[in-house]
Amino acid sequence: MSGTSARLTPPADAVKPVRHPDAPAPGELLGSHYEHCFGCGGGQPHGLHLQATAGEGVNVTAEFTVKPAHQGAPGLAHGGVLATAMDEALGALSWLLRVIAVTGRLETDYVLPVPVDTVLFLEAEVTAVHGRKIYCRATGRTGGAEGPVAVRAEALFIEVKVEHFIDNGRPEEIQAAMSDPDQIRRARAFEVNP
Numbered sequence: 001m002s003g004t005s006a007r008l009t010p011p012a013d014a015v016k017p018v019r020h021p022d023a024p025a026p027g028e029l030l031g032s033h034y035e036h037c038f039g040c041g042g043g044q045p046h047g048l049h050l051q052a053t054a055g056e057g058v059n060v061t062a063e064f065t066v067k068p069a070h071q072g073a074p075g076l077a078h079g080g081v082l083a084t085a086m087d088e089a090l091g092a093l094s095w096l097l098r099v100i101a102v103t104g105r106l107e108t109d110y111v112l113p114v115p116v117d118t119v120l121f122l123e124a125e126v127t128a129v130h131g132r133k134i135y136c137r138a139t140g141r142t143g144g145a146e147g148p149v150a151v152r153a154e155a156l157f158i159e160v161k162v163e164h165f166i167d168n169g170r171p172e173e174i175q176a177a178m179s180d181p182d183q184i185r186r187a188r189a190f191e192v193n194p
């Protein structure tokens with residue numbers, strides 16, 4: 001049983017997404033956008049450590065292994081953690097559009113329970129773009145990339161400027177990030193898109 005809210009339905013004049021000419025090549029590992037990101041950073045011991053790979057279109061694949069720290073019910077993944085995995089995979093689509101975007105809306109269908117130690121095979125794609133609004137969807141499958149769908153999500157990401165983070169983030173982390181040349185390089189990479 002699933003349904004999509006009207007706010008996740010692209011308007012009639014939305015356009016097809018365009019893979020940026022400087023997007024990472026298909027098969028390229030995208031890497032973490034921020035060391036302390038709960039979704040993809042290596043600096044979060046209980047984080048998801050999601051590693052996404054660029055697809056051939058405006059899509060990515062990723063794998064997420066459910067760890068004991070990710071439980072909700074005994075031996076099963078917490079639904080919020082699974083939503084985080086979907087959010088992170090969807091967020092990684094920004095690399096292919098080369099824009100900075102944040103989640104505005106995320107709807108998740110939980111189709112099957114996901115036990116600890118499961119490897120969730122994630123696939124996310126942009127379906128349409130309308131101005132700053134990026135419409136996208138993702139699936140998480142068990143048992144392999146062609147396995148049964150355990151989680152499904154649709155989302156609307158909104159393009160923002162880097163000031164979104166500078167103006168709203170806690171000063172300690174912002175200052176640390178701004179003094180990290182790698183972090184600046186990653187942020188600049190997204191500023192080329194007019």
Ligand SMILES: CCCCCCCCCC(=O)SCCNC(=O)CCNC(=O)[C@H](O)C(C)(C)COP(=O)(O)OP(=O)(O)OC[C@H]1O[C@@H](n2cnc3c(N)ncnc32)[C@H](O)[C@@H]1OP(=O)(O)O
Pocket residue numbers: 007033039087088090091092094095101102103104105131132133156158160
């Ligand atoms: C390589 C990088 C990888 C990054 C991976 C990150 C993965 C994780 C991603 C996240 O989890 S990001 C963190 C969670 N999200 C947030 O914290 C965002 C908090 N919300 C905001 O900061 C603002 O609400 C937001 C920037 C999303 C929008 O505010 P704005 O003032 O910039 O835009 P505005 O409100 O004018 O809305 C612009 C358009 O988007 C629409 N919109 C905004 N929020 C919406 C919403 N929630 N649902 C539906 N539509 C929405 C809005 O209706 C409007 O449509 P129209 O242009 O057609 O008028």
